[in-house]
Amino acid sequence: MIAILKRELVGFFKNSTAYLILSIYAFMSALFFGLNVVLQNTSYMGYYFGLWLFIVNIIIVSVLAMRFFSEERKNRTDQLIFTSPVSITGVVLGKYLGGMAVYVACTLINLVYVFIIDMFGSPDGGTNLANFIGTILLGCTMVAIALFVSSLTENAIVAAGGTAAVFLLLMMVDFVASFLYGLLPAWMKWFPDALQKMNIFLWYDNFAGGILDLTAVVFYLSVSAVFLFLTARVLERRRWR
């Protein structure tokens, strides 16, 4: 697992992927920080850590998805990995932690904005901490989903596009649920409720408000674990096809 993790980090930083991701994150987060905090003349960063940051996350995690398994399959380097004495769980975790390392490096850029607020105003430490934790947890889930999508294809573009499509669909689930809520009879209301709960971005709301929501923590960690498990199953199943 450690060898795979190191290889992932070398891969991300040796070619331009990590720098591209960091640049996108830095540029877009600066833009959204300017629009939602500086121009609003506020030190409250809850708006910044909202929808706008989700969009940045979707872009960077989709780019990450290009590299995970799709590229390995395309270049046949997966033959080295899967004929080495390493478990599939180890491979999946190594890849996952590599992706998370890049994601966390991106989120650290947000610290710059906290320092800026600190210089000119008084940042809400609790809200910011909750948002940081929420962002990392949301990233855990998003990277796990990206890893799963990447395991399904050897085309890097399809992996990126598929990952972005999954996240956008999850966002749209909210609208569909609201629509269904008005249409369905009372005894069927559980369905849109359940549908709404599938929106991983909705679970972030309490973190944005500065609340460390334990239910959301459990949700994010559980969904991450499920997708890591599914990724391992996909890789195992491919050997049998």
Next chain:
Amino acid sequence: MIEVTGLTKRYGKKTAVDNLTFTIRRGEIVGFLGPNGAGKSTTMNMLTGYIAPTVGTVYVNGYNMMDAPEKAKEYVGYLPEIPPLYMDMTVDEYLNFVFGLKKCKFPRKEHLNEICEVVRIGHVRHRMVRNLSKGYRQRVGLAQALINDPRILILDEPTVGLDPKEIVEIRNLILKLGQTRTVILSSHVLSEIQAICERVIIVNEGHLVADALTEDLARSTTANSRYVVRLAAPEDQVVPVLSQIPGMLRVEMKGSMEPGTVDVLIEAEKDVDIRRALFEECAKRGWYILVITPVGVSLEDIFLQLVDESKSTEPADGPLTLDEANPSEETKEDDAQ
């Protein structure tokens, strides 16, 4: 060392490998031969645990590749047809990565130096893999396969795309590695198998066609012994006279390659040493034998013969086995009695 039983791989309705059974003993250099699409690479991938068989088992040093894959893979070094290289790494970074991936316990620096020396890539260790020639990439691939000091080395078409000099170098390297390891070499280049391997397993359309020692295979499938003879003799008498020799099956004029001589191709029955009778006949008539050249049967002839036979016969006839081609001492004694 490797025990394969009933190995079968199906992709939907297509059967890529069909019921292969063979055993490879410690220290053997085995050639895995077959035309393109015969199922060689699929078999290699199953032997190394990259893909799972639909039916059948692979045991490596007593460990089942499906039940204890991590343990079984410790004994195997694999160089696939396309070397699994990361183009964005230097050779050194790549080998260090593989060292960690294969959980090697050797002193890292000394071990990598040794491997680089064996495959002779010491002078390119700091170069990016993407900038290496095909030959050097193949060597780096081989180094990767050797890093865990495997007892079994599986090489899938290791000389494809190399220039003649590189082919000779890689072959010599394989021979050297084969002195201390079991080597399975897949190829569709017959001369390569003939040059390197002591035993050959031939597959065609997923079926086992033959499994025999390379030289025994040549002997068992060659019905007769053939020679080209250069004689200083009257041209019009050569064919009728030689055809009378007991055991002679065929005499064919090949023309005259030097003044006053004729070249003839003679073919005698198997187990008849026609050379003695030929000498006596020529001596009796005052003819001179200037040259006798045995005409060997190449593996290519055997291969084509076996593949053709496998297409025309029912699978129930079964492949040519190691025991048939190379009878044990006991069997030989029985035959003698």
